Amino acid sequence: MGKLAITGGTPVRATPQEQLVWPQHDQAECDALARVADSGQWQQGPEVAEFEEMFAAYQHAQHAICASNGTVTMEIALRAFGVGAGDEVIIPPLTFCATGLCVLMVGAVPVFADVERHNSNLCPKAFEAAITDRTRAVIPVHIGGTPADMDGIMEVARKHDIKVIEDAAHAHGCEWKGTRVGAIGDIGSFSFQSEKMMVSGDGGIMTTNDDDYAALCKSLRTFGYKSPKPLMTSNWRMGEFQAAVLKVQFSRLDDQIAHKMDNLDRFLDRLKEIDGITYEMDERVTRLNGYTVSLIYEAEKFKGLHRDKFLEALKAEGYTMTASYTNPLYKGRLYQEKAFGASWVVEKLGQKVDYSNVCCPVAEKLAAEERITVGHHYNLMGDKKDIDGLVDAIIKVQQNVEEIV
Numbered sequence: 020m021g022k023l024a025i026t027g028g029t030p031v032r033a034t035p036q037e038q039l040v041w042p043q044h045d046q047a048e049c050d051a052l053a054r055v056a057d058s059g060q061w062q063q064g065p066e067v068a069e070f071e072e073m074f075a076a077y078q079h080a081q082h083a084i085c086a087s088n089g090t091v092t093m094e095i096a097l098r099a100f101g102v103g104a105g106d107e108v109i110i111p112p113l114t115f116c117a118t119g120l121c122v123l124m125v126g127a128v129p130v131f132a133d134v135e136r137h138n139s140n141l142c143p144k145a146f147e148a149a150i151t152d153r154t155r156a157v158i159p160v161h162i163g164g165t166p167a168d169m170d171g172i173m174e175v176a177r178k179h180d181i182k183v184i185e186d187a188a189h190a191h192g193c194e195w196k197g198t199r200v201g202a203i204g205d206i207g208s209f210s211f212q213s214e215k216m217m218v219s220g221d222g223g224i225m226t227t228n229d230d231d232y233a234a235l236c237k238s239l240r241t242f243g244y245k246s247p248k249p250l251m252t253s254n255w256r257m258g259e260f261q262a263a264v265l266k267v268q269f270s271r272l273d274d275q276i277a278h279k280m281d282n283l284d285r286f287l288d289r290l291k292e293i294d295g296i297t298y299e300m301d302e303r304v305t306r307l308n309g310y311t312v313s314l315i316y317e318a319e320k321f322k323g324l325h326r327d328k329f330l331e332a333l334k335a336e337g338y339t340m341t342a343s344y345t346n347p348l349y350k351g352r353l354y355q356e357k358a359f360g361a362s363w364v365v366e367k368l369g370q371k372v373d374y375s376n377v378c379c380p381v382a383e384k385l386a387a388e389e390r391i392t393v394g395h396h397y398n399l400m401g402d403k404k405d406i407d408g409l410v411d412a413i414i415k416v417q418q419n420v421e422e423i424v
């Protein structure tokens with residue numbers, strides 16, 4: 020029996036760190052739902068319009084357009100740019116499947132470009148190297164709420180006349196050089212799915228500073244409604260219940276961000292005590308939201324202990340950190356087997372697509388052994404004791420690592 024809980028010792032925390040209940044709600048959400056129910060207007064109406072205005076102002080955007088989720092928002096954006104069969108869209112590989120699926124849903128080809136090691140976000144140089152004469156759009160993801168290098172990405176995109184969709188599903192309230200993300204590119208996309216900073220069960224929103232794209236996205240969202248020309252599209256509206264709940268969730272957002280950032284700052288400060296887990300933030304990032312931050316685990320400073328074993332040992336001590344995105348998207352069966360469905364006509368048009376040789380080395384190393392993230396944002400809703408306990412547990416694992424290597 021050793022000192023570490025994983026070898027039979029006493030854990031730092033007797034009961035595993037409780038994941039706080041998320042989403043959070045109180046009577047205000049119930050009142051909002053009742054108000055909509057009583058109003059008789061359940062389909063998209065004034066609640067949606069009011070929330071769109073609030074969110075646009077918050078994200079420093081001229082327009083915000085609600086939709087059913089944060090995947091179709093990106094599909095609508097691609098449709099607004101006229102992206103379709105045969106076109107290529109560049110995306111990073113360490114992201115949720117939605118970033119690739121929206122591209123496939125319009126019949127286009129996702130092309131993967133490598134990420135930057137310190138933040139797991141699309142690398143502008145790798146983006147530029149992946150451009151071909153078919154490239155029409157790029158989707159940088161602000162993963163975990165850390166903004167991608169928007170200066171570098173916008174410079175490359177403008178030089179090559181490529182449209183930019185910011186996947187800001189995690190990045191409500193985050194800023195790049197004083198401007199909130201989402202309308203730095205051509206169109207931004209946010210999610211209100213159940214794990215996100217603000218929740219409506221499902222839900223999404225697009226942001227843009229372009230009047231024409233805003234009008235087109237509105238039409239594309241709703242059967243082509245009010246479009247001056249016919250549009251082949253669908254119905255991706257948000258209902259009034261979701262928007263009413265979002266207005267309440269929004270009223271708590273900044274206080275919650277402040278609380279999470281307080282805890283995150285404490286964690287990052289104490290992290291300096293540990294030689295072997297590093298954190299680097301671009302100074303042009305002027306606001307985070309405490310969703311997650313990406314850290315680098317250096318196995319050699321833990322006597323060669325693999326990251327996944329480290330996370331297991333930490334869990335036994337009662338604390339959870341995650342690796343998240345342990346498989347670059349292109350390695351998934353969808354891509355390897357090209358199971359893209361009958362409507363994906365690219366290869367029928369004679370364009371050869373092969374994901375078996377794709378390799379983004381930085382992303383692969385991060386995914387396999389280096390990347391860890393601190394909690395999920397709702398863990399950061401806890402108190403300072405939780406943060407100190409987590410750091411103490413990391414130190415304990417490192418000090419007794421010879422028990423498990």
Ligand SMILES: Cc1ncc(COP(=O)(O)O)c(C=O)c1O
Binds near residue numbers: 115117189212221
């Ligand atoms: C990075 C990223 N992009 C897009 C989405 C899609 O959002 P939704 O679930 O609202 O469709 C998610 C998560 O759900 C996500 O994590």
